[in-house]
Structures are given as C-alpha cells and as structure tokens.
Amino acid sequence: MQIVLVLHNLLRWGVLIFGIWTLLNAISGVTGKRKYSAGDNRSNLLFMIFCDIQLLLGLILYFGNSWFDRLKDLGNNMKDPYNRFFTMEHMSMMILAWILVHVGRASVKRANTDAAKHKRMLIFFGLAIILILVSIPWPFKEVAKPYLRWFN
Ligand code: HEM
Numbered sequence: 001m002q003i004v005l006v007l008h009n010l011l012r013w014g015v016l017i018f019g020i021w022t023l024l025n026a027i028s029g030v031t032g033k034r035k036y037s038a039g040d041n042r043s044n045l046l047f048m049i050f051c052d053i054q055l056l057l058g059l060i061l062y063f064g065n066s067w068f069d070r071l072k073d074l075g076n077n078m079k080d081p082y083n084r085f086f087t088m089e090h091m092s093m094m095i096l097a098w099i100l101v102h103v104g105r106a107s108v109k110r111a112n113t114d115a116a117k118h119k120r121m122l123i124f125f126g127l128a129i130i131l132i133l134v135s136i137p138w139p140f141k142e143v144a145k146p147y148l149r150w151f152n
Pocket of ligand 1: 055094
C-alpha cells in the first residue's frame, strides 16, 4: 500500500499542474475570444487522465487501508476529524470533482462554438479545481499530510 500512497501523493501535483493549465487556457480563451485549439483539448485531456489515475489509486487506498470498514462504526468515526476526512469528505468531494471533469469534457466536445467551449471549460474545470484544492490534506490543514512523500 506504501507504493500506492506515494504515487497518490505525488500525482496530485500532476492533477494540479494540468488543472491549472486547463483553467488558464479557459480564462485566456474566454477573455481573448480565441479559437478552441489542440492545446486546449490536450490540457483538459491530461487533466482528466490524471484525475482518472488519482481516482483509481484513491479507491485502492480507500478499500485497502480500511477506510471503507470504518463506515460500519460511522457514529464514532464521524466524531474524529481525521477519520471523518478520509472516510467521507475527501472521497466524496474528489469523486464530485472527477464527475465534473468528465461531464465537463463531454459538454465541451458537444458545444457548437469556440466561445461556448471556452465558457464550459471555465465553469466545469474551474469548479473541479476549487473542489480539489480545498479537499487536499495540505500540511497546514487540520488533517495534514506532507507536500511530498517517499518510501520509508
Ligand atoms: C484529484 C483527486 C485526488 C487528489 C488530488 C488526492 C490527493 C490526496 C493526497 C495529497 C493525499 C495524502 C497522501 C499522503 O498521505 O501522502 C490523499 C490521501 C488519500 N486519498 Fe486522495 N486524492 C484524490 C482523490 C481521491 C479519491 C477519489 C479517493 C477515494 C475514492 C481518495 C482516497 C484517499 C485516501 C483513502 C487517502 C488516505 C490514504 C491513507 O493514508 O490511508 N483520494 N489524497
């Protein structure tokens, strides 16, 4: 499970890099009224791929590190911020972000004009990035995990 945890920790930087790149593209697309380019498509495709990998690794951690089992004693676990964060909050917010990314990409593909594509990119991926940013266990939060993790 250590290797999955290390990968889940490190790949969050991939999610953030491609997510912020997508967001910057969307902002410049909306404000600059430019064409929807191959670069726009590439940035949000990579963002989606990294989110897919994170979901897979997250599910392995969720079931493999007994977070799922803690749902059985929900009352007691909800009283503890650490258990509540990983059994409920982190998982549900990240899955919501993942859904937004997938629905967003399908919606961008379906849009008929370049302006509509950029606008949808901004809304869906912008919301997803906000959810991801607030649901990461940053070292300065109550439930804190390191910025980088390696094998020990
Ligand atoms: C974009 C999506 C996600 C990001 C950026 C993300 C990020 C993180 C980070 C930074 C950690 C701390 C790792 C460490 O201790 O070094 C973590 C832990 C964890 N994540 Fe995620 N995560 C994402 C999605 C998910 C999803 C969808 C699930 C569950 C279905 C999940 C389940 C977990 C669990 C269970 C842990 C705690 C692992 C443990 O210590 O046992 N994550 N996540």
